[in-house]
Amino acid sequence: MRVKKNSSGNISINDVARLAGVSITTVSRVINKILTVKEKNRIRVQEAVKQLKFQPSIFAQRLATGKSNVVALVIPRYEGIFYSYYALELIRGIGTLCEALKLDLLLHLTDSRTSLNLKGIGGIIFADIIGNRAQLEDALASGIPSMVINNYVEDLEVSCIAIDNIRGALDAVNYLIDLGHRKIGHITGDLITQAAAWRFEGYKRALKKNNIEFRQDYVFKTDYSRGQARLAAEKLIKMPQAAPTAVFVASDSMALEVMTVARELGRKIPGDLSIVGFDDNPSGLYGPVSLTTVRQPLIRMAEESVKELNLLISRKDKGIKVKKVLLPTELVIRESCQPLTFEHIQKQ
Amino acid sequence: MRVKKNSSGNISINDVARLAGVSITTVSRVINKILTVKEKNRIRVQEAVKQLKFQPSIFAQRLATGKSNVVALVIPRYEGIFYSYYALELIRGIGTLCEALKLDLLLHLTDSRTSLNLKGIGGIIFADIIGNRAQLEDALASGIPSMVINNYVEDLEVSCIAIDNIRGALDAVNYLIDLGHRKIGHITGDLITQAAAWRFEGYKRALKKNNIEFRQDYVFKTDYSRGQARLAAEKLIKMPQAAPTAVFVASDSMALEVMTVARELGRKIPGDLSIVGFDDNPSGLYGPVSLTTVRQPLIRMAEESVKELNLLISRKDKGIKVKKVLLPTELVIRESCQPLTFEHIQKQ
DNA sequence: ATGAAAGCGCTAACAG
DNA sequence: CTGTTAGCGCTTTCAT
Numbered sequence: 001m002r003v004k005k006n007s008s009g010n011i012s013i014n015d016v017a018r019l020a021g022v023s024i025t026t027v028s029r030v031i032n033k034i035l036t037v038k039e040k041n042r043i044r045v046q047e048a049v050k051q052l053k054f055q056p057s058i059f060a061q062r063l064a065t066g067k068s069n070v071v072a073l074v075i076p077r078y079e080g081i082f083y084s085y086y087a088l089e090l091i092r093g094i095g096t097l098c099e100a101l102k103l104d105l106l107l108h109l110t111d112s113r114t115s116l117n118l119k120g121i122g123g124i125i126f127a128d129i130i131g132n133r134a135q136l137e138d139a140l141a142s143g144i145p146s147m148v149i150n151n152y153v154e155d156l157e158v159s160c161i162a163i164d165n166i167r168g169a170l171d172a173v174n175y176l177i178d179l180g181h182r183k184i185g186h187i188t189g190d191l192i193t194q195a196a197a198w199r200f201e202g203y204k205r206a207l208k209k210n211n212i213e214f215r216q217d218y219v220f221k222t223d224y225s226r227g228q229a230r231l232a233a234e235k236l237i238k239m240p241q242a243a244p245t246a247v248f249v250a251s252d253s254m255a256l257e258v259m260t261v262a263r264e265l266g267r268k269i270p271g272d273l274s275i276v277g278f279d280d281n282p283s284g285l286y287g288p289v290s291l292t293t294v295r296q297p298l299i300r301m302a303e304e305s306v307k308e309l310n311l312l313i314s315r316k317d318k319g320i321k322v323k324k325v326l327l328p329t330e331l332v333i334r335e336s337c338q339p340l341t342f343e344h345i346q347k348q
Numbered sequence: 349m350r351v352k353k354n355s356s357g358n359i360s361i362n363d364v365a366r367l368a369g370v371s372i373t374t375v376s377r378v379i380n381k382i383l384t385v386k387e388k389n390r391i392r393v394q395e396a397v398k399q400l401k402f403q404p405s406i407f408a409q410r411l412a413t414g415k416s417n418v419v420a421l422v423i424p425r426y427e428g429i430f431y432s433y434y435a436l437e438l439i440r441g442i443g444t445l446c447e448a449l450k451l452d453l454l455l456h457l458t459d460s461r462t463s464l465n466l467k468g469i470g471g472i473i474f475a476d477i478i479g480n481r482a483q484l485e486d487a488l489a490s491g492i493p494s495m496v497i498n499n500y501v502e503d504l505e506v507s508c509i510a511i512d513n514i515r516g517a518l519d520a521v522n523y524l525i526d527l528g529h530r531k532i533g534h535i536t537g538d539l540i541t542q543a544a545a546w547r548f549e550g551y552k553r554a555l556k557k558n559n560i561e562f563r564q565d566y567v568f569k570t571d572y573s574r575g576q577a578r579l580a581a582e583k584l585i586k587m588p589q590a591a592p593t594a595v596f597v598a599s600d601s602m603a604l605e606v607m608t609v610a611r612e613l614g615r616k617i618p619g620d621l622s623i624v625g626f627d628d629n630p631s632g633l634y635g636p637v638s639l640t641t642v643r644q645p646l647i648r649m650a651e652e653s654v655k656e657l658n659l660l661i662s663r664k665d666k667g668i669k670v671k672k673v674l675l676p677t678e679l680v681i682r683e684s685c686q687p688l689t690f691e692h693i694q695k696q
Numbered sequence: 697a698t699g700a701a702a703g704c705g706c707t708a709a710c711a712g
Numbered sequence: 713c714t715g716t717t718a719g720c721g722c723t724t725t726c727a728t
Contacts, residue, residue, distance in 0.1 A: 012721055023699045028723060036697060055467040059411040060721035063704045066358075068407075073455075077444065088436045095457035096425065105455045107421075109443035119403040226634045257634055263611075264636045286574045286605055288612045360705055371715045376707060384713060408705035411720045 011052045020048040031056055068122035071098055071309060072106040076130040080190045080224045084251060085281045086298065090127055090149070093302025101310055110135065118142050123309045125149060130193060145312035149305045151194045152326060159308060159323045161301050165195050168294040168329035169202025169248065172276040175292075175331055176246045177210050180340030181274060185218040185244035187232045187258065189251055196224070199250050199278060218244055222254065229254035233261035237273070245340060246274035252281035252293055259287065259336070270338035280332055290334040297327050359400045368396040379404055416470040419446055419657060420454040424478040428538045428572045432599060433629045434646065438475055438497070441650025449658055458483065466490050471657045473497060478541060493660035497653045499542045500674060507656060507671045509649050513543050516642040516677030517550025517596065520624040523640075523679055524594045525558050528688030529622060533566040533592035535580045535606065537599055544572070547598050547626060566592055570602065577602035581609035585621065593688055594622035600629035600641055607635065607684070618686035628680055638682040645675050 013031075017024040022041055029037050030045040037045075048054070062068050073094055081087050091107075098105040108116060112131040115138065116124075123145040126136055139146045140158055152162040176184050186203045189196030200219075207214050217239070220232035229249070236244060236258075249255035255277030259269050267273050269289050277284060277293040284291030308323065361379075365372040370389055377385050378393040385393075396402070410416050421442055429435050439455075446453040456464060460479040463486065464472075471493040474484055487494045488506055500510040524532050534551045537544030548567075555562050565587070568580035577597070584592060584606075597603035603625030607617050615621050617637050625632060625641040632639030656671065 010721090014721080024722080025699055025724085026697085029698090032723080038697060041697085055465060057411070057721050058465070058468045059407045059416075060704090061723080062407040063405065063411050063706090064721075064723040066704070075443075077447075091439065091455070092457065095423075095455055098455075099457055099462065107439070107443055107446075107453045107455045109440065109447055114447065117403060117406070120406045226631055230634050253631075260608075260635055283574055283601075286578050287608055358705090362705080372706080373708085373715060373717095374713090377714090380707085386713060389714085405705050408720090409707075411722090412705075412707040414720070 010057070011054050013054075013056065015052055016045065016048045016054050019052065020044040062120065068120050069102065069313070070104045070106055070120065070122050071306070071313075072108055072116070072121050072124045073127060074108045074110055074116065074124060074132070074135065075127045076132050077109045077111045078130045080193065081128065081130070084224060085253065085279050086150070087127070089298040090302045093299040094125065094306055097303050097306040101306065103306070103310065118144055123147070123313045125305050125309060126151075128193065128195075129153065145309060147305050147309045147312070149301055152324065154324075157322050159312070159321075161305050161308070161325045161327065163195065163296045163298075163301065164326040164328055165198035165296075166202040166205065167326075168278065168296065168331075169199040170206045171329065171331045172248050172278070172294050173203050173206035174210075175333070176248065176274060176276060176337065177206065177212070179246070179274065179337060181246040182212055182340075183218070183242055183244045183246070184212070185220070185236050185247040187220045187222060187229060187236070187247060187249045187254055189254075190223045191221060196250050199248075203248055222250075224251055224254065226253060226257045229257040230261055233258040234265070237262060237265050237267060244273070246276075246337070248276050248278075250278055252277040252279040252284045252291060255291055255293070255336075256283060256287065259289065259291070270336050271341075274337035276337060284334075289336050292334045292336045293332050295330045295332050297329075301327055358405070359402050361402075361404065363400055364393065364396045364402050367400065368392040410468065416468050417450065417661070418452045418454055418468065418470050419654070419661075420456055420464070420469050420472045421475060422456045422458055422464065422472060422480070422483065423475045424480050425457045425459045426478045428541065429476065429478070432572060433601065433627050434498070435475070437646040438650045441647040442473065442654055445651050445654040449654065451654070451658065466492055471495070471661045473653050473657060474499075476541065476543075477501065493657060495653050495657045495660070497649055500672065502672075505670050507660070507669075509653050509656070509673045509675065511543065511644045511646075511649065512674040512676055513546035513644075514550040514553065515674075516626065516644065516679075517547040518554045519677065519679045520596050520626070520642050521551050521554035522558075523681070524596065524622060524624060524685065525554065525560070527594070527622065527685060529594040530560055530688075531566070531590055531592045531594070532560070533568070533584050533595040535568045535570060535577060535584070535595060535597045535602055537602075538571045539569060544598050547596075551596055570598075572599055572602065574601060574605045577605040578609055581606040582613070585610055585613050585615060592621070594624075594685070596624050596626075598626055600625040600627040600632045600639060603639055603641070603684075604631060604635065607637065607639070618684050619689075622685035624685060632682075637684050640682045640684045641680050643678045643680050645677075649675055 013024045013027050017027045026041055027045050030042050095105055116135055124139050126148045128150045129136055146158055148158055148160040150162055153160050188200050191197050204214055222228035222232055249258055255275050262269055262273050277291050280293050280295035284293055361372045361375050365375045374389055375393050378390050443453055458480055464483055472487050474496045476498045494506055496506055496508040498510055501508050536548050539545050552562055570576035570580055597606055603623050610617055610621050625639050628641050628643035632641055
């Protein structure tokens with residue numbers, strides 16, 4: 001028989017029970033706030049806990065209950081995701097709420113190859129799906145409560161919360177059209193992301209609705225990086241003929257780069273070129289001309305996802321109520337756009 | 349006696365043992381790659397595992413072994429930390445290496461009030477210490493292997509890896525001095541962070557070594573945000589008398605803002621004002637004038653910390669070998685600085 | 697209201 | 713080389 005080396009390290013529920021002069025069951029009841037414990041005993045236990053600095057072993061708890069309050073946040077290890085404002089904001093939102101709800105937040109940076117160890121995980125939040133659909137499908141198959149954020153997954157029975165990127169882009173481009181612009185360029189993000197693809201889609205729809213011809217040469221594809229944004233901006237501005245008088249850029253950080261390039265090339269913002277970004281990144285506020293942009297409720301998306309997942313985890317009946325939500329964006333009008341002027345038309 | 353509802357959900361080691369026709373111990377041995385298992389049995393077990401899609405319960409494992417491969421990453425929930433390039437880069441580095449070493453990464457965004465639940469945590473990485481020293485001390489007292497990064501903790505018996513911010517700042521300012529500048533300003537980061545404080549210290553030392561008078565009015569304190577950088581830049585550039593001809597800025601994102609402001613105010617970079625930043629943030633590469641900056645090995649710091657912690661965790665003998673390392677920086681000379689010119693002196 | 701005892705799934709002595 | 717068995721620390725019946 002092994003000797004219990006209790007002296008060595010950890011104090012367990014036994015020690016507390018002994019000190020308080022009750023059974024471990026009673027201690028357990030106090031820990032779990034079960035009300036059927038006599039006041040007197042409860043106090044004795046609480047004091048023993050305090051005195052011994054007892055913290056229950058989460059492993060034992062989880063083994064015994066079969067429940068887990070671990071939330072895994074799966075972030076695709078994809079370069080572009082780290083260029084953006086997006087990732088950090090999401091981590092912050094999710095992290096803060098998990099802390100508040102006493103959920104353990106496990107971070108997984110994965111690529112398409114890694115397969116998640118799902119054992120012992122209470123729920124999963126997928127921060128976008130980029131090349132890791134298989135992981136999502138695994139999770140779903142195993143019955144672990146899952147959520148996808150920043151990607152509206154239509155063809156899978158899974159709850160998701162995403163930004164209405166099409167609508168956001170539509171609003172942005174409509175605004176430009178309302179200002180009189182007809183030659184409107186678009187600098188896309190990385191089109192393997194749904195967000196970028198949908199923003200592009202919104203751009204196209206806005207043109208179509210207003211009977212403006214879509215021109216392939218007005219579209220510049222990037223990977224969201226400032227470097228590619230610069231290249232795109234140079235090409236767009238230097239177009240020999242019929243250069244755009246306005247541009248919708250898929251992210252604020254790229255839009256800022258476009259502004260910089262425009263100034264370097266001697267163009268006035270918004271005089272010569274109107275710009276709308278996307279994100280409402282605080283950086284857009286500074287600079288000589290503040291950036292008109294589409295605000296997306298990232299923090300709200302993050303928080304809602306945790307709340308929803310928490311519900312899914314704690315729901316007893318496994319009634320799989322899939323809920324798909326699209327969060328609205330908001331056009332934030334600042335200084336980087338201007339109505340089409342007569343000069344624009346003359347230059348034509 | 350309770351009925352084992354094995355049918356319901358999880359397959360356990362028992363099911364595998366039964367299917368393979370061996371004892372659970374043998375299964376356990378195969379799982380843990382203990383070599384004393386006959387080839388034939390090993391294969392049978394492996395097949396059973398595959399067939400049943402068995403994944404061992406980490407909770408049971410940890411409860412049984414008393415070991416945990418969970419690494420907690422504690423990030424102070426401090427606004428400034430999120431302005432910066434820093435946080436994401438660190439998360440990325442640590443996340444990637446944890447994934448590779450099969451460590452579970454638990455993310456904790458804490459403030460000074462939250463007390464960590466240390467139970468069941470194998471090791472802790474503190475990403476800077478800002479108002480949460482008590483948590484560090486708790487962790488140390490409890491004997492959990494801990495590491496601090498981005499903060500050189502001198503007065504505590506704890507391993508740490510930090511950037512040599514003093515040296516980095518010293519190099520930056522020396523470079524400016526070598527170019528002939530004498531009126532050198534400094535825009536600090538948030539001085540409650542050690543990084544910002546040390547950069548400030550490096551600035552002061554460089555002046556002193558070169559017998560240049562330290563002027564309080566050349567120093568502008570910020571919280572690392574672009575907004576405050578803008579304010580600082582405006583004040584610095586508009587100084588009525590003896591405005592600095594060069595400035596050392598505590599972060600690249602602020603340095604970029606300073607550049608923008610300078611241009612708005614009609615100053616040439618580097619003609620009228622030389623600028624050195626800190627971080628080697630890729631954003632500094634774009635823009636009309638690429639930014640001279642101090643590169644800090646963030647990813648390396650992140651990775652080293654995980655490796656070191658992993659060592660601490662797996663070390664049998666609890667010989668507490670505290671190791672404090674300071675990682676060197678590197679001055680990256682690009683285009684934002686210029687020797688002091690005759691014109692500068694004339695304007696005086 | 698309380699406690700005894702049977703698990704939760706796994707590991708590690710120990711005996712064979 | 714393999715199996716038996718006693719825990720790991722906690723929860724949860726089931727009696728009392």
